[in-house]
Amino acid sequence: MKLTTKIGALKEYLINVGVDDRLAPAEVRKVRLINGILLTGELLFVLLIIKSMIMRVPEEWSVQMAGALLFPIPIFLNRFRKYKAARVLCILIPYIYLSALTAYWGSERGSQLIIFACAGLTVLFFEDKFKIYTLIALGGLCIIAVEVYNYDHEPFYQTQSLKLAHVINILITITMLAVISSIFKDENEKYQWSIQQKNRQITLQHNQLLKLNRELQDSLKLINEQTKYAQTIQQSILPLKEEMRRVLPDHFVFFKPRDLVSGDFYFVTKVKGKVFIAAVDCTGHGVPGAFMSMIGYNLLLEAIELNHISRPALILDYLQERITYALRQQQTDNRDGMDISICVIDRKHNILEYAGAKHPLLLVENGNLHKIEADRVSIGGVLRKDDHQFQNHSFDLASISDFYLYTDGFRDQYGGADFKRFMSHRFRDVLFDNHHRRTSEQRKTLERTFAEWSNGHEQTDDILVIGVKLSR
Template identity: 70%
Template sequence: MSLIYKIASIREYLVNVGVDESLPPQEVRKVRLVNGILLTGELLFMLIIVKSLIMQVPEEWPIQLAGALVFPMPILFNKWKKYNLARLFCLLIPFLYLSLLTLYWGSERGSQLIIFACSGLAVLFFDKRVYVYLLIALGGLCIIAVEMYNFDHEPIYRTEQLKVAYVINIMITIILLAVISSIFRRENEKYQKSIQRKNSQITNQHSQLLQLHNDLKESVRLINEQTKYARTIQQAILPLKEEMEDIMPDHFLFFKPRDMVSGDFYFVTKIRERIFIAVVDCTGHGVPGAFMSMIGYNLLLEAIELNFIFEPAKILDYLQQRIVYALKQQQTDNNDGMDISICVIDREQQVLSYAGAKHPLLLIENGEMRKIEADRVSIGGILGRPDLRFRNHKFDLSTITGFYMFTDGYRDQYGGEEFKRFMSKRFRKLLLNNCNKRTYEQKAIVEQTFTEWRGKNEQTDDVLIIGVKL
């Protein structure tokens, strides 16, 4: 049993020479077929040599030994991953060898019959019909050529046991066909099992993917529902359109979140004849930004409506301290923060006050635009400085016809023919060219320009602009 097992293991090893894991199952089958047929042919050569020894025909030994040495060559091609070359040689070597053998012994030996068996192998080895037809035709041409030659010429060597040799070669042909059929059937069964196993794996994977898809779909549904609810809450804290129109009769608001909820928000309120306007860009966008916006909005309410801090710079100082304290940024690695610009319109004093953390203010004076730079530091975050005191800027209302407050989403939007950012210079020019128009017309122009610039590209960030005419 042990000897049979070892022989079977050696045969299986030789049959799998050249088989690579990256090969598809149908290619693996072809490699194994070539190796199996070549090993069978080699075994037949050994039997033929034994037959010649028994029949004491020493003239046959050299040519039979040459065939036994040449026939295994395609197995080496398989080992070197030269698969098509191995299949081609698996057919050409028998064609050439048997043709020479027929010329050597004559047609009476029946060696040419084995060419018929070898010609049919082309169907098993090649998928393209042209290769199959050419190789079968080549086998036929070999038979025709040697028959025509033997018709006019005597064999190079004629043996006395022609009848016995003829019968033996017919038996070899039958055995070869039977063995090839057996090998093909066995390899085809393995191929079918391999395909079934892979189909089973694909089915299982499909079931798993379908389950994952359903789970993901359900998760997305829950996230969307929760995000919609978060949007409802965020929108609830923002000033109503009617409230803003009552406080600022001549203004426009362009607010376009990138996601369902936004990290940008605006704040508008009126206390003691003072109008407070803030435009805020929190760290991140989407849900994380929305959480920060809730904190920022509540802190603005706390500063203005509870602590009655009316000076913009002091409001920012208060926000700086409260953000650092609320997020424990001195004890943790939390880097969240916000960029903000805030204006206070005091009608009694005829003064416009402004302070900014990274967000400048654009004033329109005498038909010209004036940019008021913000302090180059954020509220909170990694660049936050609790000890910093923000600067306050004051302007005479009588000289100002309007102003603009905004986050950086508009200028940072990628688009245009060259897929570039909109940039601050183009943004200021757009506002200046349309500052004399009515605010609803300005909003329409700003919105249309943004849509055309973005085109089919994704929105880069949340966008928020407030324009006020005085």
């Protein structure tokens, strides 16, 4: 490597002392300016010391050695990220040193003139006008102070070549201003180049973000279109309102999916005089839950309308077998499934039958609310038991006025003053306190209660509540 290349690399290394990648370009420029100016001053001190030693004037080179030791201090402060202190000391150290030098040599040597050049540095290092004016005024005060001091005191050290020294200091001042201007010009060009580079990067990133945003918008549009289409398909499997009123004249359904499509669904049909009602909660919500709901709906149709299974417990046994087979849960790690409560109204034999997989039944019997516990086993999923047989429950229709099937979305909703879950006991109280009302009013009460409890908070899960009032 050539000597000039090595010197250039060393110079660039010293000027970049303390430069941090996290600094803004304007701050980088200030750090490099301070380092460059002080290194120039340090080089000047070295030359002056060599000159004094050659001329055998120890009184001069010892004083210049003191300056050579003081000037690197701001560079060390930059090295340790003390940028503000470095800027202030870059101004104050020359003030103090040159004032002391003027008192030592006297005003005739012209050392105080260099303070003017140092005062000009303030506009390069600071934006605050108060700091700029204060530091410039401080430089002026230093000059006035040493002039007043030297007016009444003799200098500590005198030389026979005062006129020559005065000329030299004027030349030093002019040289310093020229060097500072050159350094500032170079650093300003580098600063402008850095800004242009960053602007190009920002423009490139902006264009990339615009492209990504367009792609994201297109993807979101496609997803929304597909999800809305999935919603249309899912809604098509739900019982029509007219069909529901024909099969269950007095009922309500409070159905509130968390997303456009839902993992919850309700099933109502009438086969051979028996009315089948089910509230189903499939694994997940949104699109994954909707896929499971389609499987669950088809399996319910298969069990009831094709295979003519009429007992709720046997329907759940059938679903357990078919879900396990359809999702190949014996051979794979698939653990999707569903929780379900299903009732059969048999007017011919005047009984209500129920079976549940983790979802209970609430019924109002002889004026009291009763909770009929479900089997603690899911259809498919993690908690499935392939050899489990579901329990069937039978009740006399004559003693029942109302009954309710539901998923766990309502009771699990977070809200209220303490942002807690609604909980099962509060949910049961709302249903029982309003069971004597018309079913349309019960539904409105549930809607209002949910809105007040959630109070704008995000809906936790899909919500489904079915209430049936039995006519006498």
